[in-house]
Amino acid sequence: MSRRGDWVYENNGGTCVAIAGADYCVVAADTRLSVGYSILTRDHSKICDLADKCVLASSGFQGDIKALHKNLAARELLYQHQHNKRMSCPAMAQLLSNTLYYKRFFPYYAFNVLGGLDSEGKECVFTYDAVGSYERTGYSAQGTGSTLIMPVLDNQLKSPSPLLLPARDAVTPLSESEAIDLVKDVFASATERDIYTGDKLEIVVINKVGTKREYIDLRKD
Helix, strand or coil, X not given: CCCCCCCCCCCCCCEEEEEECCCEEEEEEECCEEECCXXXXXXXXXXXXXXXXXXXXXXXXXXXHHHHHHHHHHHHHHHHHHHCCCCCHHHHHHHHHHHXXXXXXXXXXXXXXXEEECCCXXXXXXXXXXXXXXXXXXXXXXXCCHHHHHHHHXXXXXXXXXXXXXXXXXXXXXXXXXXXXXXXXXXXXXXXXXXXXXXXXXXXXXXXXXEEEEEEECCCC
């Protein structure tokens, strides 16, 4: 989006994906930061470590994303001092929802996907709109390449419908290595068709052992 008059938002592009498995969570995002047809940097991380075994990936306007991440990190640090423990992933999901809703009349131009493990060690993925509405799902994609990636994830993962009664955990049927391979495949495909996605792919895998990061190259043109 170009700036027109008092229009203060700008979409810096990029794509974020999260997949929850049986005992792991994979969160991934590309590292390209661009405006229109101009690439500002090819090495910008869209993933932020927030709470205990919990990471947030955001796409949209980088000014708002940085402000949002800084706000959440400060609130999480305050929570640590008050409660002598780190915030759980579902608690951070609720805090993120409240923070986005508080700014609903002048919202953060940020589209977020939160992934990690809850206090019981179960995987969780939360997907958001710009004003705080959120849902716990088995997988999600946000950003400029999400319309290309979500149909593939729907086809491959077939997460249980939230309308099913009794409710079922939103867990994908893939193993950890299969989920990582799927993420690599969908990003390689999206990079071919979305000019705002590319350069490198940052993959964060969260499980009971801890958190590990991996980087792979994507197309740079």
